[in-house]
Amino acid sequence: MKIATWNVNSLKVRLPQVTGWLEAWQPDVLCLQETKLEDAHFPAGQLLEAGYHSIFHGQPAYNGVAILSREPAVAVQTGWSVEGDAQARLCSATFGDIRVLNVYVPNGQSLDSEKYAYKLRWLERLHTHVEEELARWPALVLLGDFNIAPDGRDVYDPEAWGEDVLCSPAERQALQGIQSLGLHDVFRQQYPDTRAWSWWDYRAGRFRRDQGLRIDLILACSTLLPRVCNVSIDRETRAAERPSDHAPVCLLLEDGS
């Protein structure tokens, strides 16, 4: 079972790159963030021609999440379970024995912004939601664009970034709190000392100088860890023509028995 996540920064612009990536990597499941598309404009037909079913939860211009899959999803859920959400940042589905939660965590903009307070509230809400989902689905993978670098190993210049947004203690603690429910950062588990990034700002030649952050994460519950074969960050796709500012991250799991 191959499960991947990719913040595409507009699926309308990136559709050729996405279908190319599906062809090259052949994932069973690909979670997308920042599709920036209303549901009425989602290219489900073109993706089906490429061999993938879609579930999607979008809005005009901002946010938007989707899950593409070889097999049709079951137990699909968009947004939170009970209340509505104004911003399309979460969708979930089950494939085989695996529950997949795809998130686009708010960026937060800056520590003094109302958007940062919203980010912290959103993470609290996610904590509760993950707790509920784990009770129902023991084999769970939580993945997506977390807009949080877990620690200094995940930042090209931790001194310069300090405790700014994406690296602040409060959001890192919120992430740790969610992980304390029994979820493990599979990339970090596999590569304890590797400094690797999943996002490079378009500005200031950040990619050219390899100055990035690792904010796109795949968290797997303990029961799945023995099945982890490989985790990779596809830096080549960030280097390609007209790229998203994020690289895809891919997890390969052994099939369940």
Added chain:
DNA sequence: ATGGTAGCACGGCTA
């Protein structure tokens, strides 16, 4: 260098 670039939508916001 408190900028820079990209996307949405056509001015200014978001990242």
